[in-house]
Amino acid sequence: MKKRRRISHSILVVFSLLTIFLSNSFTVKADSPFDTFSVDGFGRTIYTQPAYEPEGVIARDIYMVDENGEKIYSPLNKPQDLFIDHQDEIYIADTGNNRIVHLDKSGKFVRALTVPESPLKEPSGVFITDNGDIYIADTGNKRVIHLNNEGKMIQEFLRPESKYINKKFVYEPINMIVDRRGFVYVVSRGTFQGIIQFYPDGGFYGFYGTNLSEVSLMDRIRKIFYTKEQLARQVRLLPSPIRNVDIDKNGYIYTVSKDKSEEIKKLNVRGENQWKEFSFSKNVNVSFLREDSTVKKEGQAGVSTDLTDVTVDENGIVTVADKANALVTQFNQNGELLFFWGAPSTSGKAQMGVNQSPVALDTNSENKIFILDDSLNLVQVLEPTQFGKTVQDAYILTQQGKYVESEKYWSEIVRQNALFTPAYTGLARAAFYREDFEASKELYRLAGDDQGYSDSFWQLRLNWFQNNFTYLANAFVVIGLTSIAGVQFRRRSKRKNLSEFSLLKKLVWMKExxxxxxxxxxxxxxxxxxxxxxxxxxxxxxxxxxxxxxxxxxxxxxxxxxxxxxxxxxxxxxxxxxxxxxxxxxxxxxxxxxxxxxxxxxxxxxxxxxxxxxxxxxxxxxxxxxxxxxxxxxxxxxxxxxxxxxxxxxxxxxxxxxxxxxxxxxxxxxxxxxxxxxxxxxxxxxxxxxxxxxxxxxxxxxxxxxxxxxxxxxxxx
Structure with a gap:
């Protein structure tokens, strides 16, 4: 009887443990559905641990209350923009439904802005100021409207009037930002002159951040040999229009476009590009995301990009969406690549964390990334992994000049991924700051940073010269005196002819x-x-x-x-x-x-x-x-x-x-x-x-x- 009880008790314990294990196993998060990459100091693309992982999906099921108090299913329809305000509340430009959808920080529906007194038509962009004012790029009505936080219209920004603007100029706002002064920067579809800048009262201020014209070798040859009449018949070389825009807390403005040389720009208040040497295509090897496609075989040269949006978080981390390749890319404040990730998706089949057509993105105060997909009509939410948090914290401390504090973060990153060479750069800067130039030199070598390596070597060489200057000076004097004495001795030597004879004899032997x-x-x-x-x-x-x-x-x-x-x-x-x-x-x-x-x-x-x-x-x-x-x-x-x-x-x-x-x-x-x-x-x-x-x-x-x-x-x- 006791034996049966022990057996029954054992079975019960095993069953309970199995139940607990199975219940916990269903709560464990699945592996990341996308691959994450970075680039080492030698320009090689490397795999890394995921910097972000899927947290969930929002704006997929939107229910509105009609006049009768009944809930009506009202999903997004070809949304084009996403904005998160300083309270982490979410605004979506629901273009196909002619409205702005307002969600709270958890993704629950709050309200829909339609501006009844002047209805919206295909709104493509939305921006919220710190005081809660709402700016909407009302593309279909060819205007930008300014609403208060309750959704009441205050102001319109219509087609700018100026003697410098041609009558054929087309004004179709697709997005905008507002700086702290109240100046409005409007991105208009197809406008090659740059961003349209308005005074706070709506007056036209000028164009800002114009892309440079791309001139090929044949264009230069034509300019040399063609006459003015022949050049006049050629198609004008116009700059690429800007696609989207964002502004950080320091007032720097970021733009994305299809321009090969200026795909991403960081502009100061004067419109000068701070990332002149930046190249998106050289940093991001899209072919790594398509192992079963022809892109992998053809190489990076055959890959086209379509950068649709850019956002900057509180720490200066820049995140960019590439719609053509369903790709998300991150850079630090200096334009250095942190990560890029994506995964081939099955058309029409939604998968958490995998984008099919990322058209817009933004980050909240917790550094979560919200990605708007105009094909799936929803928002993917990604949260940083522990590895991603460590990398961002290390970069932030390094940018602030806190090299000693950042060292433990970089060491942890190297422990987790020895191929992540930016970590060696961070450790090298910390060693250089401690004046351990020998260690910094070797760390810069591992990081592939020739400039840092050279600076460390210069410091070592300077220290060596300072420590050995006396010996070098004495050696120089001794060598000089010895040389003079040797010359005098050879002149007075009686065996001069013999030495010349032996040398001549040696040369004769060599001729044989x-x-x-x-x-x-x-x-x-x-x-x-x-x-x-x-x-x-x-x-x-x-x-x-x-x-x-x-x-x-x-x-x-x-x-x-x-x-x-x-x-x-x-x-x-x-x-x-x-x-x-x-x-x-x-x-x-x-x-x-x-x-x-x-x-x-x-x-x-x-x-x-x-x-x-x-x-x-x-x-x-x-x-x-x-x-x-x-x-x-x-x-x-x-x-x-x-x-x-x-x-x-x-x-x-x-x-x-x-x-x-x-x-x-x-x-x-x-x-x-x-x-x-x-x-x-x-x-x-x-x-x-x-x-x-x-x-x-x-x-x-x-x-x-x-x-x-x-x-x-x-x-x-």
Whole structure:
């Protein structure tokens, strides 16, 4: 009996535990339905933990009370804008229903603004001031209206009147913002002049934040060669219109548009872009979101974007919606990418957290993101994850100059994701602030920040010079005195003739070794290129062995430069240098040059033999070997402040080698300067044609092999 009781009790306990486990398992949040990415310091797109996770959906089920007191289902219809006021209450421009929907902070319906005294028509934008006044972009009525917090109309902003505005100017407001002074900034559909700026009383002030015109190379060529009449018949190059706008607490205005060079702008009060070097397409690799599509195969160049809205939270974090790719992207105050996320969605099938057509977004005081979807007619709500909160807190502290306080946050981020290189930048800034320059230098290397690395190195070099200045000064004096004494001693030495005789004897011994004599001829070519290359042709001053030795030395020097050049002048990730591909490409280019130049020279009545072209082309690379080691050493002694010196010697090496190739053609082929230029261009063109032919042959061979393999499988089945 007791045994049965124990068994029954055990079963009851197991059943209770199982019930508790199952009930809790249904309350656990599912994995994030979208992938989150970032970009490391070397421009590589990396996976990260989700910065946000779905919290829920609002505005999906809206019920209004009619005149009879009955609830009527009234869903959104093609909404176009979303705004969250300082009390976290939500306003939606319900364009298809000609109204503004007001929800409380939890997403419950409060009221619908229709302005009965002057009904709305296709409102596309809404903005709420700190005192509760409501501004609506009433697109269908071609106006912006100003309401009080009760929804009563106060003012209209109609088409601006000015002698600077053409009569054909179309005024269709789609959104607007209001600054602290009461100035209204209106975005009008298709207006290339920029944002329309109004005085608080409705008077026209001017245009603001105009995008620059995109001018192609062909446009520049036309401007040089076309007459005024021909240019007048060309289509005018107009700037791209601004799509949407937002303003932060400091008065900076952010705009988004389809302009390739100015997709996102941060404008100050004078309309100057603070993000001039910013490029959305370079930061965000949309192809990572489409692993099963052609976009992944074609690469980033084939991806088009449609940035529909931008919002800035209280901490200066900028969030952007890309409607074309159902993508959400975040940047910090300096335009540095934090995260971007999205997921391919099944058309017509809603999934929590996954957008199909994000048209507008905004953030509340809790840093939650509200994303309006005009295809699903609802609002997705995302809340920050612990990882996302940590990243934002770390960035905010760093922006405020609180480097020591931010260090623990960055360390936690590295612990969770060692590939998130912005964390290394934050740690490096903290180490630099503590004057631990050695640690900051290595952290900047991990972060891929060559400027920070250079600054840390500069501080280390300065400290070293300050600590060793006395020794350096004494060494300089000793070396100077020793040099003077040595010169005087050599002048008075009675064994001068003997030393010269032994040196001459040594040179005679070197002449007996043909290879050494040919290698020494490389130095002669540097001083007398035309005579030196002519000696290769007519006096047999070069050979295959010496040419191969020089090629080996050049290759060795290139590898030495790759591994020993300072990170300041070669900011690449550790282990990212592919020696095999570099050697393969370099060898292919050099060999194809030798073959093509020899063939072109034969056709164009040149006098060079294949041996001459082979040997001369190797000798022309000698400056790469000669300057390679000094440049590698020099790079480890300089910062970016002296980059012009390093760049000068690097360019000298390239120009010197290119000039030797030019003189090689002139001397070996016995050409004039004009014939040499023509031969060089023909050789380069024939190299390109050779590579194209090789690629075609490889492609056809691959297809042929696949065909025979497929045929073989069919026959043997």
């Amino acid at each position: 070794i043909k290879l050494l004599e040919q290698l020494k001829h490389a130095f002669y070519i540097l001083r007398h290129p035309l005579d030196g290359f002519a000696d290769i042709r007519y006096r047999n001053k070069g050979g295959y062995t010496s040419a191969i030795v020089i090629l080996f030395l050049v290759i060795s020097m290139v590898l030495v430069r790759m591994y020993f050049t300072s990170f300041t002048f070669q900011p690449v990730a550790v282990g990212s240098i592919n020696i095999g591909s570099i050697l393969t490409v370099s060898t292919t280019v050099w060999v194809s040059w030798v073959i093509c130049h020899y063939l072109i020279g034969s056709i164009k009545q040149g006098q060079a033999r294949f041996k001459d072209v082979f040997v001369g082309s190797a000798y022309a690379l000698f400056p790469v070997f000669l300057l390679g080691v000094p440049l590698a050493i020099l790079s480890n002694m300089m910062s970016l402040n002296e980059s012009s010196i390093y760049g000068f010697f690097n360019m000298l090496m390239i120009i010197w080698s290119a000039a030797l190739f030019f003189w090689l053609i002139q001397a070996l082929q016995n050409y004039s300067v004009g014939e040499t230029i023509i031969n060089s261009l023909l050789s380069l063109f024939s190299m390109i044609m050779l590579w194209v032919l090789v690629f075609i042959v490889i492609g056809l061979s691959s297809e042929t092999i696949d065909f025979f393999l497929t045929l073989y499988r069919e026959v043997t089945m």
